[in-house]
Amino acid sequence: MKNLIILGAGTSGTMMANHLVSKLPKNEWKITIVDQYKTHYYQPGFLFLPFDIYKEKDVKKEGKKFIPKGVTYIQKRIEKIVPEENKVQLENETLSYDVLIVATGSKIAPQETEGMKGPKWHKNIFDFYTYEGALALRNKLRSWKGGKLVIHITEMPIKCPVAPLEFAFLADTYFRKKGMRDNVEITYVTPLSGAFTKPKATAALHYLLEEKGIKELIDFNIDRVDYENNKIIDYGDIAVDYDLLVTTPTNMGDDLIKRSGMGDALNFIPTNKATLQSLANENIFVIGDASNIPASKAGSVAHFEAEVLTENIQNYIKGKELKEEFDGHANCFIETGNGKALLIDFNYEQEPVRGNFPFPVVGPLSLLKESKLNHLGKLAFRWIYWNMLIKGISIPFVTAKMTKKGKYITN
Numbered sequence: 001m002k003n004l005i006i007l008g009a010g011t012s013g014t015m016m017a018n019h020l021v022s023k024l025p026k027n028e029w030k031i032t033i034v035d036q037y038k039t040h041y042y043q044p045g046f047l048f049l050p051f052d053i054y055k056e057k058d059v060k061k062e063g064k065k066f067i068p069k070g071v072t073y074i075q076k077r078i079e080k081i082v083p084e085e086n087k088v089q090l091e092n093e094t095l096s097y098d099v100l101i102v103a104t105g106s107k108i109a110p111q112e113t114e115g116m117k118g119p120k121w122h123k124n125i126f127d128f129y130t131y132e133g134a135l136a137l138r139n140k141l142r143s144w145k146g147g148k149l150v151i152h153i154t155e156m157p158i159k160c161p162v163a164p165l166e167f168a169f170l171a172d173t174y175f176r177k178k179g180m181r182d183n184v185e186i187t188y189v190t191p192l193s194g195a196f197t198k199p200k201a202t203a204a205l206h207y208l209l210e211e212k213g214i215k216e217l218i219d220f221n222i223d224r225v226d227y228e229n230n231k232i233i234d235y236g237d238i239a240v241d242y243d244l245l246v247t248t249p250t251n252m253g254d255d256l257i258k259r260s261g262m263g264d265a266l267n268f269i270p271t272n273k274a275t276l277q278s279l280a281n282e283n284i285f286v287i288g289d290a291s292n293i294p295a296s297k298a299g300s301v302a303h304f305e306a307e308v309l310t311e312n313i314q315n316y317i318k319g320k321e322l323k324e325e326f327d328g329h330a331n332c333f334i335e336t337g338n339g340k341a342l343l344i345d346f347n348y349e350q351e352p353v354r355g356n357f358p359f360p361v362v363g364p365l366s367l368l369k370e371s372k373l374n375h376l377g378k379l380a381f382r383w384i385y386w387n388m389l390i391k392g393i394s395i396p397f398v399t400a401k402m403t404k405k406g407k408y409i410t411n
Contacts, residue, residue: 004097015302033073047134050167078104081100126246149244275326342370
């Protein structure tokens with residue numbers, strides 16, 4: 001019996017377990033998934049927690065219920081991967097593998113910035129990329145009387161690159177509904193030279209910042225947080241004052257990757273961006289936020305990766321050539337406030353395009369254009385996530401691969 005081990009039971013790992021359980025011969029392969037955490041979080045929902053749009057029950061469930069029958073589930077801490085021995089060391093046992101899939105994701109690392117994770121952490125300095133951070137920020141906003149709100153990105157890459165922008169737009173709506181928008185000065189601070197990583201999307205999003213009266217400060221590379229004087233300061237000694245700082249800290253791969261000596265400076269695993277095979281070990285594959293590929297770290301990307309990786313795992317096992325088919329495809333809704341959202345779709349080479357999705361003429365969703373239907377699509381994705389995506393069920397018309405012309409090839 002051969003062993004395929006999946007490390008991490010988050011979005012990517014759970015999807016791969018569901019995809020592969022019906023694809024590998026049960027009399028030849030044992031599939032095992034390992035994760036130390038009991039709870040599975042719907043991370044896109046953290047954006048909505050601070051504004052009381054979602055409740056706690058909407059964003060978390062017991063992870064084990066999504067692991068398919070036929071897959072062995074182990075809830076233990078992973079100590080180390082030993083690639084040269086094809087072994088994974090857990091807290092009190094060692095597993096051997098023939099094929100390893102690393103789906104350990106990424107985490108915020110506020111400790112990487114001086115003063116960020118100090119005595120004011122989750123008091124007037126918050127993140128919303130964790131369950132705990134989003135809840136603490138919700139409680140703060142419920143009683144906050146106003147002042148200078150700074151929404152800040154430390155550095156790229158981050159999970160869901162548009163999420164900080166969405167937070168700014170939702171904050172504008174939130175304070176307007178509370179009748180206190182005039183008491184809140186919102187500033188969006190980014191290390192990028194624009195609102196987003198893609199020029200066309202940046203152009204489409206910038207007007208929204210102006211329209212909503214949100215100040216924008218670009219090319220801000222933070223050096224430290226002066227929590228005593230409520231300032232963030234960059235390497236050029238430019239300072240931004242805040243009363244409430246909502247920051248996106250440095251994102252890093254799991255410490256497991258560092259302990260295993262497999263990652264780059266940010267603990268991301270060097271990975272072939274088209275096949276999703278580790279560059280260092282041919283029997284190790286990487287999916288989702290754990291890799292260093294130049295694609296967005298988002299659930300939709302993991303969904304598209306899973307389609308390619310499932311086929312490549314089968315090809316590898318059969319001794320066939322791997323398909324270089326993952327094109328960096330990302331598809332995401334951008335909440336713009338007031339019950340509207342944008343939809344963007346792009347890949348490694350293709351800028352976000354205008355038009356309709358998934359069908360060129362009838363849509364019904366609009367690309368790079370605000371609409372209420374896009375907002376409903378964003379909210380509907382939570383149901384799709386829990387009931388289809390992580391269960392490995394194909395999502396109609398959203399399993400498309402972009403061509404270089406920005407058209408779609410449906411599977």
